[in-house]
Amino acid sequence: MKILVLGGTGWVSSHVARIALETGHAVTCLTRSGGVPNGARSVRADRDTENAYDAVAGEQWDAVIDVAGEPGHVRRATAALKESAKRYIFVSTISVYASHAKAGLDETAERLPALEADTMQSMAEYGEAKVAAEDAVLAAFGADRSVIARPGLIGGPGDATGRTTYWPWRFAHPVDRTHIVVPDALDLTCAVIDARDLAAWLVHCASAEVSGTFNLLGEQLTFGEHLAVAREVAVAEGGAGVDEPRILPMPAEFLQEQGVNPWAGEKSLPLWIPGSENVAMSARSVAAARAAGLKLRPLADTLRDGMWWRGNNGGDAGLAAADEREIIAAWRARAGN
Known part of the structure; x- marks a missing residue:
């Protein structure tokens, strides 16, 4: 063709x-x-x-x-x-x-x-x-x-926004050896489609003469499940200091008091969407795309490749080390720990 x-x-x-x-x-x-x-x-x-x-x-x-x-x-x-x-x-x-x-x-x-x-x-x-x-x-x-x-959210190596590369990178390079700052939104639906899978499906549509309108999302997991995969990837790849990093969920109100932004950008926690108006952004039906040949690689592959890409190229989204230390310190001070 x-x-x-x-x-x-x-x-x-x-x-x-x-x-x-x-x-x-x-x-x-x-x-x-x-x-x-x-x-x-x-x-x-x-x-x-x-x-x-x-x-x-x-x-x-x-x-x-x-x-x-x-x-x-x-x-x-x-x-x-x-x-x-x-x-x-x-x-x-x-x-x-x-x-x-x-x-x-x-x-x-x-x-x-x-x-x-x-x-x-x-x-x-x-x-x-x-x-x-x-x-x-x-x-x-x-x-x-x-x-x-x-x-929906496109991820993997090449994600210059850093939205899909931050979490495996942070688990592999924890600021605090025991805790990772995360939003207390572990039931939020998350879905990341690998850019390579999206591209392959687009080419398939050309060769198979597919027509129509399609939602294209990755595997729909809870945010907690997504974080678990990110941690497993970091451990498997031998990230420094990943022996015991655990998530430290913090409520939206506290994070916003600390100047943390949702979704993307500087001083953010990627994939986090507070409020009910956007809670189903990654929870749409993808039945039509699957019927039209959409194939997805495991999320772990996307996160692993994205983690290594971020290590070589950086990324804007996420918390800088200094910001995360300050937030953990403020949380512990509030909790009296």
Whole structure:
């Protein structure tokens, strides 16, 4: 098959291009910069420009795979390629949904309103922007010639946010040899889909001519179970000081008093989502994707590979050592220990 990857140098798109090549497809990557995987044809273009697709619109494509975040990029791409591409596979997000309060909902759940502008003013408009991009794909290609892929939290090596690499890394490098600071939210549902598994499924959709809209989540575990896997990975890999690190759950109120943020970013505890309005973000139905061939590797593999990647590349999310020491000291002082 001839596959056009709109990207090919980013985290997910580079896996898409590599896996497509490994499975025997002819791959062209349309990118602003070079550095596409070996064996792929590189076409340089700036997707902010009106003529970005001139060099590829005249060719016939079996599938286009797009990971864009800006609606304008997708609107221009679908308009330029709707006559020359058989199928358009778009990587959206579960952030398109209007509510994350109820578990088990499928792809028919209500979405946010679409962003009218071509570009986001901030990441606060991310969900609305992806809704607009989905609409552009469906308007140009229809439901029978498109795939709308809505992944949840993507993880593994290459996760520059550090959300999925922090916990195994912290268990392998505990600040306090006996305790790891965690939020008291051990029943929260967590799901991490490996970027490599997501990419492999996208390529499968191209070759198998899959159509439809799909939630894509990793194995759904409680936060406590996720932490247990992270600890097992750290112990198995011989992390320093992992003989007896135990979790030290702290209530949301205390953590917020200490300036700890949820989910991601500096001074955060990744994967933690306080409050009931987002409690089911990682608890959506993935039955459709599984029926369409989604295959997942064990979470331990994702966390192990991510831990080693973080060791070589760092990551923003999580607690710095000094912050964790201060929080443990404040907790023990409050508890009178």
